[in-house]
Amino acid sequence: MARDAHDDQEQRALRAIEAINAGADIGDEASRLANEFTDRHTSRLTAWLKSRRRG
Numbered sequence: 001m002a003r004d005a006h007d008d009q010e011q012r013a014l015r016a017i018e019a020i021n022a023g024a025d026i027g028d029e030a031s032r033l034a035n036e037f038t039d040r041h042t043s044r045l046t047a048w049l050k051s052r053r054r055g
Contacts, residue, residue, distance in 0.1 A: 005040075012036065 016029040 009037075 013033060016024075016033055020026050020029055
């Protein structure tokens, strides 16, 4: 599972690089990647905290 998440993250990064090479805004692409990363880790932290409260 961790490997799949890593592969997905790598694919998103590669797509961002391709978009930048095709003329996309580097700041916008970087922000999107950072937001996805933050959202993913915030969700994991929230789920962990909820599981700690139940147990």
